Amino acid sequence: MAYAAFRSIGAYAPQKILTNQELSDMVDTSDEWITKRTGILERRIAAKDEKNSDMGAKAAEIALQRSGIAKEDIDLVICGTISPDYFCMPSTATIIAKKVGIKGAMAFDISAACTGFIYSLSIARAFIESGMKKNVLVIGSEKLSSITDYTDRGTCILFGDGAGAAVICATQNKEEAIVDINTGADGEYADLLMTPNGGSGSAHDALEKETAGCYMQMKGNETFKIAVRTLTNDVKDILEKNNIKSEDVQHFVPHQANLRIIKAVGDALKMREDQVVLTVAKYGNTSGASIPMAINDLYEADGLKKGELMLLDAFGGGLTWGSALIPFSPLK
Ligand code: ACO
Numbered sequence: 001m002a003y004a005a006f007r008s009i010g011a012y013a014p015q016k017i018l019t020n021q022e023l024s025d026m027v028d029t030s031d032e033w034i035t036k037r038t039g040i041l042e043r044r045i046a047a048k049d050e051k052n053s054d055m056g057a058k059a060a061e062i063a064l065q066r067s068g069i070a071k072e073d074i075d076l077v078i079c080g081t082i083s084p085d086y087f088c089m090p091s092t093a094t095i096i097a098k099k100v101g102i103k104g105a106m107a108f109d110i111s112a113a114c115t116g117f118i119y120s121l122s123i124a125r126a127f128i129e130s131g132m133k134k135n136v137l138v139i140g141s142e143k144l145s146s147i148t149d150y151t152d153r154g155t156c157i158l159f160g161d162g163a164g165a166a167v168i169c170a171t172q173n174k175e176e177a178i179v180d181i182n183t184g185a186d187g188e189y190a191d192l193l194m195t196p197n198g199g200s201g202s203a204h205d206a207l208e209k210e211t212a213g214c215y216m217q218m219k220g221n222e223t224f225k226i227a228v229r230t231l232t233n234d235v236k237d238i239l240e241k242n243n244i245k246s247e248d249v250q251h252f253v254p255h256q257a258n259l260r261i262i263k264a265v266g267d268a269l270k271m272r273e274d275q276v277v278l279t280v281a282k283y284g285n286t287s288g289a290s291i292p293m294a295i296n297d298l299y300e301a302d303g304l305k306k307g308e309l310m311l312l313d314a315f316g317g318g319l320t321w322g323s324a325l326i327p328f329s330p331l332k
Contacts, residue, residue, distance in 0.1 A: 006328060076137070159287070180238055227315045252271050
């Protein structure tokens with residue numbers, strides 16, 4: 001039987017920095033409020049002509065180069081995103097594949113908001129374990145600034161742009177394989193986080209009449225409470241199911257939505273500070289890109305070594321959630 005190994009990571013963050021101070025000149029907020037309530041100090045914003053696929057392709061190039069796998073051998077490309085280049089078609093995954101020079105591989109997008117990277121990893125693993133694919137390029141890429149309402153202080157302070165990518169490959173060695181991935185969703189809470197207009201669920205003329213509906217809308221406080229509860233239970237489940245204690249995990253890499261959510265979940269799981277990977281202060285919430293960007297930061301700081309166990313967890317619009325236990329298994 002084939003197993004799925006997490007071979008490499010790459011990421012890209014746009015150059016432009018948007019600070020809390022700059023945001024407080026745009027909406028009624030303050031650096032102090034944002035820092036205290038979210039832990040975010042700044043976020044990156046893509047250039048006007050910089051597309052989601054440009055960022056995704058840059059992250060993918062790095063992950064491919066570090067993987068030791070030739071582009072020609074990639075047979076599946078998955079992109080987790082809620083801010084695709086084009087809303088219906090073509091998928092951002094096909095455009096990224098073209099930009100990095102991958103031809104003929106199956107390619108598609110996954111819409112699971114902040115859980116997009118974990119959902120994509122679970123699909124990559126399923127394709128590999130079933131024997132249908134061998135080398136999968138998984139990308140989480142977001143240009144959230146294009147769907148953020150910069151007059152809404154409840155959301156615009158949170159989000160940023162960026163991309164991350166990983167190469168997942170078939171292996172016969174169980175020691176280096178992804179241990180487990182949990183995923184779930186509950187449409188009961190669909191209205192907590194949504195972009196109401198722009199799809200077939202809204203009237204055709206709603207786009208012109210209510211443009212604000214094309215931006216992300218969020219019931220932040222309700223989302224916050226459900227996030228803490230769901231994430232804690234989900235992570236406890238995956239650890240128990242696999243007979244792994246939280247102290248056996250080298251790196252806890254949570255979705256970077258809000259420092260208070262990360263702290264509450266980390267405390268409930270009895271994670272030590274040195275186990276928790278934090279990038280929320282400098283990138284804000286980059287939805288599907290946040291986990292691979294955080295793994296990449298850890299890797300580039302020389303903090304991620306072969307065989308070390310990562311615990312990922314995420315929560316986002318849908319509602320969706322997921323967690324994963326993954327050893328880092330580079331070829332080189
Ligand atoms: N600056 C100043 N005041 C603000 C701001 C702001 N930017 N935003 C809200 N407030 C005010 C509110 O109006 C409210 O005022 P009131 O008491 O006079 O009514 C007060 O602050 C408290 O508002 P809450 O919404 O209760 O603030 P909270 O502490 O919950 O923080 C936040 C808001 C940061 C949005 C938080 O709820 C959060 O992080 N939620 C979860 C976000 C999340 O994880 N989303 C899921 C992933 S995102 C995705 O899937 C794309």
